[in-house]
Amino acid sequence: MAVRFYQVGSFAVGNRLANRSDRTVQSDAERANSLTSGHRACQGCGEALGARYALDAAMRATGGQMVAVNATGCLEVFSTPYPETSWQLAWFHSLFGNAPAVATGVAAALRVKGRGDTRVIGQAGDGGTVDIGFGCLSGMFERNDDVLFICYDNEAYMNTGVQRSGATPPAARTATTEAVGANPGNPFGQGKNMPELAMAHGIPYVATATVADLHDLEDKVTRAMEFRGARYIHILVTCPLGWGSAPSDTVRVARLATQTGLFPVFEAEHGEVVRSSPIRRPAPVEDYLRLQTRYAHLFDGQGNPARPDVIAHLQAMADRNIAKYGLIEEEVSSS
Amino acid sequence: MTVKPFAITLEIGSSLANKTGSWRVERPVYVDRLPPCSNACPAGENIQQWLYLAEDGSYEAAWRQIMRDNPLPAVMGRACFHPCQTACNRAAVDETVGINAMERFLGDRALSEGWSPEPAGPATGKRVLVVGSGPGGLSAAYHLRLLGHEVVVYESSPLPGGMMRYGIPSYRLPREIVEGEVARIESMGVRIVCGRTVDDLEATMRDEGFDAAFLAVGAQRGKHADIPAGDSARILDAVTLLHDTEDHEPPALGRRVVIYGGGDTAMDAARTARRLGAEDAVVVYRRTRERMPANVEEVQDAVDEGVRLKWLSTIVGTEGDVLTIERMELDADGFPQPTGEIEELRADTVVLALGQEADLSLLATIPEVAVADGVVAVGADMMTARPGIFAGGDIVAGARTLTDAIGHGKRAARAMDAWMAGHTLERPARHALATPERLNTWYYADAPHAVRPRLDAARRTSTFDEVVGGLDESTALFEARRCMSCGNCFQCDNCFGVCPDNAVMKVDEAHGYRFNYDFCKGCGLCVQECPCGAIEMVPEES
Ligand SMILES: Cc1cc2nc3c(=O)[nH]c(=O)nc-3n(C[C@H](O)[C@H](O)[C@H](O)COP(=O)(O)OP(=O)(O)OC[C@H]3O[C@@H](n4cnc5c(N)ncnc54)[C@H](O)[C@@H]3O)c2cc1C
Ligand SMILES: Cc1ncc(C[n+]2csc(CCOP(=O)(O)OP(=O)(O)O)c2C)c(N)n1
Ligand code: SF4
Ligand code: SF4
Ligand SMILES: [Mg+2]
Numbered sequence A: 001m002a003v004r005f006y007q008v009g010s011f012a013v014g015n016r017l018a019n020r021s022d023r024t025v026q027s028d029a030e031r032a033n034s035l036t037s038g039h040r041a042c043q044g045c046g047e048a049l050g051a052r053y054a055l056d057a058a059m060r061a062t063g064g065q066m067v068a069v070n071a072t073g074c075l076e077v078f079s080t081p082y083p084e085t086s087w088q089l090a091w092f093h094s095l096f097g098n099a100p101a102v103a104t105g106v107a108a109a110l111r112v113k114g115r116g117d118t119r120v121i122g123q124a125g126d127g128g129t130v131d132i133g134f135g136c137l138s139g140m141f142e143r144n145d146d147v148l149f150i151c152y153d154n155e156a157y158m159n160t161g162v163q164r165s166g167a168t169p170p171a172a173r174t175a176t177t178e179a180v181g182a183n184p185g186n187p188f189g190q191g192k193n194m195p196e197l198a199m200a201h202g203i204p205y206v207a208t209a210t211v212a213d214l215h216d217l218e219d220k221v222t223r224a225m226e227f228r229g230a231r232y233i234h235i236l237v238t239c240p241l242g243w244g245s246a247p248s249d250t251v252r253v254a255r256l257a258t259q260t261g262l263f264p265v266f267e268a269e270h271g272e273v274v275r276s277s278p279i280r281r282p283a284p285v286e287d288y289l290r291l292q293t294r295y296a297h298l299f300d301g302q303g304n305p306a307r308p309d310v311i312a313h314l315q316a317m318a319d320r321n322i323a324k325y326g327l328i329e330e331e332v333s334s335s
Numbered sequence B: 001m002t003v004k005p006f007a008i009t010l011e012i013g014s015s016l017a018n019k020t021g022s023w024r025v026e027r028p029v030y031v032d033r034l035p036p037c038s039n040a041c042p043a044g045e046n047i048q049q050w051l052y053l054a055e056d057g058s059y060e061a062a063w064r065q066i067m068r069d070n071p072l073p074a075v076m077g078r079a080c081f082h083p084c085q086t087a088c089n090r091a092a093v094d095e096t097v098g099i100n101a102m103e104r105f106l107g108d109r110a111l112s113e114g115w116s117p118e119p120a121g122p123a124t125g126k127r128v129l130v131v132g133s134g135p136g137g138l139s140a141a142y143h144l145r146l147l148g149h150e151v152v153v154y155e156s157s158p159l160p161g162g163m164m165r166y167g168i169p170s171y172r173l174p175r176e177i178v179e180g181e182v183a184r185i186e187s188m189g190v191r192i193v194c195g196r197t198v199d200d201l202e203a204t205m206r207d208e209g210f211d212a213a214f215l216a217v218g219a220q221r222g223k224h225a226d227i228p229a230g231d232s233a234r235i236l237d238a239v240t241l242l243h244d245t246e247d248h249e250p251p252a253l254g255r256r257v258v259i260y261g262g263g264d265t266a267m268d269a270a271r272t273a274r275r276l277g278a279e280d281a282v283v284v285y286r287r288t289r290e291r292m293p294a295n296v297e298e299v300q301d302a303v304d305e306g307v308r309l310k311w312l313s314t315i316v317g318t319e320g321d322v323l324t325i326e327r328m329e330l331d332a333d334g335f336p337q338p339t340g341e342i343e344e345l346r347a348d349t350v351v352l353a354l355g356q357e358a359d360l361s362l363l364a365t366i367p368e369v370a371v372a373d374g375v376v377a378v379g380a381d382m383m384t385a386r387p388g389i390f391a392g393g394d395i396v397a398g399a400r401t402l403t404d405a406i407g408h409g410k411r412a413a414r415a416m417d418a419w420m421a422g423h424t425l426e427r428p429a430r431h432a433l434a435t436p437e438r439l440n441t442w443y444y445a446d447a448p449h450a451v452r453p454r455l456d457a458a459r460r461t462s463t464f465d466e467v468v469g470g471l472d473e474s475t476a477l478f479e480a481r482r483c484m485s486c487g488n489c490f491q492c493d494n495c496f497g498v499c500p501d502n503a504v505m506k507v508d509e510a511h512g513y514r515f516n517y518d519f520c521k522g523c524g525l526c527v528q529e530c531p532c533g534a535i536e537m538v539p540e541e542s
Helices: A048-063 A074-079 A099-112 A125-131 A134-142 A196-199 A212-224 A248-260 A285-289 A294-296 A309-323 B036-040 B046-054 B059-067 B073-080 B083-087 B100-114 B137-147 B175-187 B201-208 B238-246 B264-275 B296-304 B404-420 B457-462 B473-480 B494-500 B525-529
Strands: A066-070 A092-093 A121-123 A150-152 A205-210 A231-236 A266-269 A272-276 B028-030 B125-132 B152-156 B189-196 B211-216 B233-238 B256-260 B280-284 B308-310 B313-319 B322-330 B336-346 B351-353 B389-391 B504-508 B512-515 B535-537
Touching: A048 A066, A048 A074, A048 A121, A048 A150, A048 A212, A048 A248, A066 A074, A066 A099, A074 A121, A074 A272, A092 B046, A099 A121, A099 A150, A121 B036, A125 A134, A125 A150, A125 A196, A150 B535, A196 A205, A196 A231, A196 A266, A205 A212, A205 A248, A212 A231, A212 A309, A231 A248, A248 A285, A248 B152, A248 B525, A285 A309, A285 B073, B036 B083, B046 B059, B046 B100, B046 B473, B059 B073, B059 B100, B059 B175, B059 B473, B073 B100, B073 B175, B083 B280, B083 B296, B100 B175, B125 B137, B125 B201, B125 B457, B137 B152, B137 B175, B137 B211, B137 B404, B189 B211, B189 B351, B201 B211, B211 B404, B233 B238, B238 B264, B238 B351, B256 B264, B264 B296, B264 B457, B296 B308, B313 B336, B313 B389, B494 B525
Parallel strands: A066 A092, A066 A121, A121 A150, A150 A231, A205 A231, B125 B152, B125 B211, B152 B189, B211 B389, B233 B351, B256 B280, B256 B351, B280 B308
Antiparallel strands: A205 A266, A266 A272, B028 B535, B313 B322, B322 B336, B504 B512
């Protein structure tokens, strides 16, 4: 019987009723487990989860023929306290700021050695990507080097104790943007929109994703591997420690980031958006903010807005994303 | 040997040496919870389990799962008031799962495919009497036979089925369905003797050597109200109307029929009257439409067939073809109170649908069995005060529905089996309920309830053809897959996927998952993202 309705549709990781090819890489008991157990990431770390999701998909897409280059940051520190490592793939640790350049070099070396079939992924946190690594990354993009660069965006320098980065959202409390004064937390009007900066380089493929939509994340990594040249995926990864969210809420918080419109999920090819993920269950930004102590100063002890002005400002940002990326499908008129 | 600088002198080690399980203060554990549908099913069906089996097209296995509790799936898939659906958690997502439609689909499949029930168990040498072949008696007979007892059913009517034949009209429950399912029970070796009334239970048991008896004689007599009536008024009761219609001797009702009462029997009488040619069938009821005890779907069906409802009204007298009606109003407690406002209504026939009562004269010689208001007192095991005599269905306290009767029959059969073997039955503890707030409904695809086709209106008032159709296979499969598997793992792989520490292991396709507590840090992400609430955190022992 060809009934294409599987109880959990394509939302869950697997599904006994769906064809194997319609299930995720993660649902496969034989997945690569690129980042295996015993790592020292915090309980419920979204970065550890996102990295395994992305790299396992890449491992499948490349048949295991790949190398990862990793900037300094939590992902490197928690996975590889020398001489122990959690990585189950060929993996380099670069410096904090030069992962894109090192990845370029690895790709060039492979090509020279006639191993162009081995693919290269560069990866870093948001600090390593949008701040200190930005120059190297922009160069990698403009030269269209054959590297997929993945940013695991947890919206601050987490490994050194939650300092602000160029990807920290407005109003968020960090160690360097304390929740004091008239405009507590990170100021509005600063920071960088890295996916759009990547698109501005006109590279073949740019996408955003989160740990809340596994099918989408895997599809994008797989799609990225179909291109040659510079590609960029920006993955929002919840950080329970830095965001002050419950470790069990890692996926829930990331999901709310998308359902509020604060984090638009889309794909772009050669500088043009080709697809965005519609919001399925719209939610006000408050629902997202309330789950995180980095926004605690916006609420009173009972969870009621203490700074409606700031919340409204964040809501306006979300609404702008919704309009810009078409995140809420227009009602089709029935006439 | 080359001298290596310090930084590369150590052999590469794996982080698997680092047992992060020691960080944990709480551990996740898999649990099984009782889904609300099963909890609400008086027959005790494991609904979720049979839906699970049906989801991949294993229809026979699904039907066999129903048959463990209920021998009449095709009947129940039509006439059950489905309290399971009322309780279904899916209501909070979109609409409840069409459990009843699925049960019918499976029941009909079994009849058309000729699936046979499990064979009777090895003979125990015990002989059991069942009085009455309604759903209660049939359920007890079936379960007793499965347990290996010899079963004889005595039934006063010429044909078996009880209210499934003589009460519920055939446009809701076609007789070949009842016959098919009854025949299947007989095929197991249950002997049904029709036209045999048990007048004295004690004497029958003694004379014929029965070891135990199950009494399910139902409530056969329509209750009457004291309405001051003149000579020409024609008054009959609903059960008689339905019974005689079934016997192909329907009474002449005339053009205008008034049905007095607000229960399901009233709806059936009104809809039957329409089919027998009444142009105007009016239900007169003391309270409001919302307070009618009749099932809402039944009321709607009656209205769709042109039945008129006149609520907040009582009949205070009849003279010739004129009824005197008094308008009522509800007091603060919701009780109807007379207003003194009178109107007249013309009727050729008045059908009383004021409830039924039981004839329990067969118990007269067993005084210790307590009977009050037509209700026989029984314990949780359905046994009366006389050891070895059990009772169920409409003659014991309860909701008086088919599914209750079936549940009683099953419960009694198991208790009788234990009693005859000389021990008492231990009922296993119930699992905690799978409450809706434990679900993570994000993961369930949006899917509104599949609708069963209905017969067109013209044929609904001129024939006794079945009104509600069944689901075809693709809709049935769709409907089964709407089940959210509340409280029990359905192998969606979410826990296996969302663990940042790879601490969930697959056992194999059929047996789900296991936690690897060496590495589980106790973050609780799996608990949060499990769609059906089948994982819980429990404190780690310190
Ligand atoms: C018109 C009507 C419509 C209904 N519709 C529904 C419905 O849609 N859904 C639902 O769930 N419930 C419905 N009910 C209720 C349901 O039919 C009863 O709750 C159920 O049939 C009770 O089962 P039972 O086995 O206790 O008795 P019954 O079904 O009444 O069967 C009792 C049997 O015992 C026999 N009997 C009685 N005395 C003796 C004796 N002394 N010796 C031998 N045999 C005897 C009778 O002839 C009868 O066959 C309806 C009831 C009526 C009257
Ligand atoms: C040149 C340099 N400056 C500073 C550091 C210290 N340092 C290590 S990790 C880190 C922050 C990493 O932040 P991010 O890239 O966002 O990764 P995260 O830890 O948040 O995943 C810093 C500042 C360093 N290793 N090298
Ligand atoms: S600080 Fe944040 S990113 Fe780093 S290991 Fe902990 S949860 Fe993960
Ligand atoms: S969704 Fe399924 S398991 Fe849950 S109550 Fe409804 S039928 Fe039962
Ligand atoms: Mg960071």
